Amino acid sequence: MLELGPDNIRLGSTARDKDEAITLVGRAMVESGFISPAYIDAMRGREQLASTFLGNGIAIPHGLPEAREQVLRTGIVVVQFPAGVPWGDSGLAHLAVGIAARSDEHIQVLANLTGVLGDAATAARLAVTTDREEIAAHLNGKRAAVATPETVAVRGASITVVAPSPHGLHARPATELVETAKRFTSNIAVRRGDKSANAKSLISLLGLGASGGTELTVLAEGPDAGAALSAIAAAFARGLGEGQPEAPAAEAAPAPVRPALAYGGRMLAGVSASPGIATAPVWHFQRERLVVHPTAPDPLVQRDRLDKALASATAELHNLYEEFWKKAGAAKAAIFKAHLELLEDPELVAEAHRRIERGASAGWAWRETYEERATLLGGIKDALLAARAGDLRDVGRRVLRLLADEIQGSETSAPDHPVIILAEDLSPSDTAKLDPRTVLGLCTAGGGATSHTAIIARSLDLPAVVAAGPAVIDLTDGQECIIDGDNGVIIAEPTPADRALAAERQRQSLLRREEERRACYLPAVTTDGVRVEVAANISSPKEAAAAVNGGAEGVGLMRTEFLFLQRDTPPSEEEQLEVYEAILRAMNGLPVILRTLDIGGDKEVPYLSMPAEENPFLGVRGLRLCLQRPDLFRTQLRAIFRASRLGAVRLMFPMVTTPSELTQAKAIAEEVRRDVGAKPVEVGIMIEVPAAVVMADQFAREVDFFSIGTNDLTQYVLAMDRLHPVLAPQADGLHPAVLRMVRQTVEAAKRNGIWVGACGGIAGDPAGAMMLAGLGVAELSVGIPSIAAIKARMRGLSMARLEEMARRALDCQSAAEVRALAVAG
Numbered sequence: 001m002l003e004l005g006p007d008n009i010r011l012g013s014t015a016r017d018k019d020e021a022i023t024l025v026g027r028a029m030v031e032s033g034f035i036s037p038a039y040i041d042a043m044r045g046r047e048q049l050a051s052t053f054l055g056n057g058i059a060i061p062h063g064l065p066e067a068r069e070q071v072l073r074t075g076i077v078v079v080q081f082p083a084g085v086p087w088g089d090s091g092l093a094h095l096a097v098g099i100a101a102r103s104d105e106h107i108q109v110l111a112n113l114t115g116v117l118g119d120a121a122t123a124a125r126l127a128v129t130t131d132r133e134e135i136a137a138h139l140n141g142k143r144a145a146v147a148t149p150e151t152v153a154v155r156g157a158s159i160t161v162v163a164p165s166p167h168g169l170h171a172r173p174a175t176e177l178v179e180t181a182k183r184f185t186s187n188i189a190v191r192r193g194d195k196s197a198n199a200k201s202l203i204s205l206l207g208l209g210a211s212g213g214t215e216l217t218v219l220a221e222g223p224d225a226g227a228a229l230s231a232i233a234a235a236f237a238r239g240l241g242e243g244q245p246e247a248p249a250a251e252a253a254p255a256p257v258r259p260a261l262a263y264g265g266r267m268l269a270g271v272s273a274s275p276g277i278a279t280a281p282v283w284h285f286q287r288e289r290l291v292v293h294p295t296a297p298d299p300l301v302q303r304d305r306l307d308k309a310l311a312s313a314t315a316e317l318h319n320l321y322e323e324f325w326k327k328a329g330a331a332k333a334a335i336f337k338a339h340l341e342l343l344e345d346p347e348l349v350a351e352a353h354r355r356i357e358r359g360a361s362a363g364w365a366w367r368e369t370y371e372e373r374a375t376l377l378g379g380i381k382d383a384l385l386a387a388r389a390g391d392l393r394d395v396g397r398r399v400l401r402l403l404a405d406e407i408q409g410s411e412t413s414a415p416d417h418p419v420i421i422l423a424e425d426l427s428p429s430d431t432a433k434l435d436p437r438t439v440l441g442l443c444t445a446g447g448g449a450t451s452h453t454a455i456i457a458r459s460l461d462l463p464a465v466v467a468a469g470p471a472v473i474d475l476t477d478g479q480e481c482i483i484d485g486d487n488g489v490i491i492a493e494p495t496p497a498d499r500a501l502a503a504e505r506q507r508q509s510l511l512r513r514e515e516e517r518r519a520c521y522l523p524a525v526t527t528d529g530v531r532v533e534v535a536a537n538i539s540s541p542k543e544a545a546a547a548v549n550g551g552a553e554g555v556g557l558m559r560t561e562f563l564f565l566q567r568d569t570p571p572s573e574e575e576q577l578e579v580y581e582a583i584l585r586a587m588n589g590l591p592v593i594l595r596t597l598d599i600g601g602d603k604e605v606p607y608l609s610m611p612a613e614e615n616p617f618l619g620v621r622g623l624r625l626c627l628q629r630p631d632l633f634r635t636q637l638r639a640i641f642r643a644s645r646l647g648a649v650r651l652m653f654p655m656v657t658t659p660s661e662l663t664q665a666k667a668i669a670e671e672v673r674r675d676v677g678a679k680p681v682e683v684g685i686m687i688e689v690p691a692a693v694v695m696a697d698q699f700a701r702e703v704d705f706f707s708i709g710t711n712d713l714t715q716y717v718l719a720m721d722r723l724h725p726v727l728a729p730q731a732d733g734l735h736p737a738v739l740r741m742v743r744q745t746v747e748a749a750k751r752n753g754i755w756v757g758a759c760g761g762i763a764g765d766p767a768g769a770m771m772l773a774g775l776g777v778a779e780l781s782v783g784i785p786s787i788a789a790i791k792a793r794m795r796g797l798s799m800a801r802l803e804e805m806a807r808r809a810l811d812c813q814s815a816a817e818v819r820a821l822a823v824a825g
Contacts, residue, residue, distance in 0.1 A: 045817065274463055282422050292403060306403065309399050370395070419438065425444050461785035526795070535557075547784050570607055690717055714738050715731055
């Protein structure tokens with residue numbers, strides 16, 4: 001019989017809502033090897049159909065029937081929420097029992113749960129207990145419940161039915177049976193052997209523990225008993241919501257398990273940010289090296305330095321807690337409360353003081369103390385305690401930075417051998433500096449699929465997993481791991497079979513990519529004859545040549561701001577002209593969209609003398625800056641129009657929000673064009689803010705094309721900063737709200753006879769490319785490594801199918817649902 005082990009019980013968790021709670025439960029199931037990460041979406045989908053809250057503070061989140069192939073092995077985890085999690089309108093859940101079922105072994109655990117459900121005192125105790133064994137004992141049926149499930153004796157007419165296969169009378173079919181029984185006034189009972197249950201009580205039915213194929217007797221007594229039995233017989237015949245039972249095939253083969261997820265080692269689940277798979281030692285990326293001297297002559301001075309640093313770090317953490325509490329709620333801010341507790345640990349501080357008394361400097365004493373304790377925590381088998389090691393190192397480094405005698409550089413040098421980079425998070429510049437010859441993959445504790453880190457990882461063709469949580473930081477430098485960017489997991493302790501599997505998947509991936517590369521110059525024409533242009537995002541002449549070699553049909557976005565950054569003076573007209581002409585020569589007549597300067601208060605540009613802005617993404621940036629600095633704008637426009645004689649230049653303005661801005665920009669551009677003596681070029685704007693979408697009809701009458709910047713549009717539509725440490729994983733451009741904005745933009749463009757492209761991160765995401773094309777986006781501008789794969793994906797599908805998927809996506813409730821549609825398609 002299936003046993004719930006203490007290792008699969010997580011105590012003392014917190015979550016803001018049931019979606020966050022389900023994610024925590026799902027990750028625990030992934031780490032236990034029960035499910036693939038994709039099953040978490042099926043758990044959310046199940047919750048949208050009907051609540052999995054049973055009562056007395058217990059919920060049983062599990063997936064949809066069609067997702068059973070994503071169950072790697074049958075198992076159960078329990079996540080405890082002492083403070084409770086609002087489970088929709090059902091009540092507060094204190095225990096979430098996550099169920100992964102490939103057979104009916106879990107039915108007995110559900111039956112045991114009914115004992116807890118029937119005993120409010122036991123449920124209340126388990127909600128706050130710190131004893132995993134107590135929870136395990138109750139759910140394994142080793143402790144008798146105080147109360148017994150409700151039963152009912154019925155003597156009337158009866159029928160014989162069979163519990164639905166393969167999973168029996170678990171929560172979903174039992175709910176279907178209850179809803180059917182409640183339509184009638186008669187008393188209705190279900191018997192299995194000597195056990196009897198009230199057909200109108202979910203708890204009572206679960207207490208039967210009826211596995212798939214079990215024969216059951218249904219009895220009814222009352223004025224409508226006959227009608228009740230007929231309805232119940234029909235419900236069983238339909239499978240009680242589980243689908244029509246299938247006759248067993250003579251040689252029925254087991255449902256295939258996706259080999260990519262059949263890992264035997266410990267899996268850490270995150271979010272897929274860039275596809276691919278790699279095996280290599282891990283290495284922690286550090287932005288700076290904090291140097292401390294081992295000794296110092298005056299212990300009193302050193303002790304005072306440490307105490308002041310601790311006080312300053314405490315104040316910082318208090319401020320962080322308050323800020324996060326306002327932005328994301330108490331549950332997310334709780335991490336900073338935990339950090340405060342670590343700082344206030346008297347033993348930690350006392351040990352650092354003792355080291356100072358023995359002659360150590362404040363910095364040295366503090367670092368030795370917190371590292372020693374973090375190493376001890378990291379070695380504990382209990383996953384929850386081991387995870388605190390990352391918290392302690394985070395806190396320790398916060399204090400150490402205030403004590404450092406020297407801060408060297410902004411980063412440490414990567415090893416000269418292949419590694420998988422681990423980091424809390426990476427800035428765009430951090431990621432862009434990585435050498436793909438030695439960096440085989442990226443895994444970050446934070447971030448999201450649309451962060452700059454993810455976008456640059458895709459452009460470098462590096463497998464990447466983000467939002468994997470603090471557990472990845474506790475992995476040891478040099479420890480061999482497998483990173484699976486396709487499925488958003490990192491395998492921390494791969495088995496020999498895992499390594500062989502990864503090697504085979506790499507081989508298959510190389511073969512597939514080679515096939516795509518050989519066909520990269522073929523147009524992306526769908527099976528029913530519709531062409532989708534696939535262009536490249538570039539930032540330099542060197543990338544222009546690579547784009548042509550990669551099969552690009554043009555440049556959909558040339559980011560000109562690289563010319564303006566990391567310098568003390570703006571680039572001259574001649575300097576810009578040289579770069580633009582080099583790009584146009586490399587493209588050899590293919591169209592090139594040159595975006596005018598797109599920087600703002602979030603960038604360090606000394607010669608702009610821009611004041612610091614509290615929220616630079618809502619400040620002076622993009623076209624707003626160009627209109628405020630006509631000297632820079634006119635110089636750039638002169639260079640662009642002078643270069644246009646060499647190729648098919650298209651001019652694009654970023655961050656346009658009002659028609660008056662566009663009118664001013666077009667007037668300046670036309671004046672410069674006439675002054676230079678250049679021929680007219682196509683002019684377009686980026687659609688990046690909701691205001692531009694709402695006014696798209698007016699804008700479309702004034703320009704030749706739109707280009708949707710899905711990254712910025714996503715964060716403005718969802719009000720989620722894509723770099724936010726808490727919200728970044730949710731800032732997904734495939735959210736239905738964003739897709740509806742895309743549809744509205746495309747419809748406005750069609751009404752006015754102009755075309756629409758997209759140059760954001762999801763254009764290079766296979767699922768995103770499918771949805772955008774289905775919504776009518778005519779050009780996808782993607783990272784160079786993605787060109788061949790996106791073209792191949794478009795050639796393998798019909799536009800009719802893409803349009804149907806897009807229509808269904810618009811009716812979804814989350815990005816996860818949309819991605820599930822794309823996978824199914």
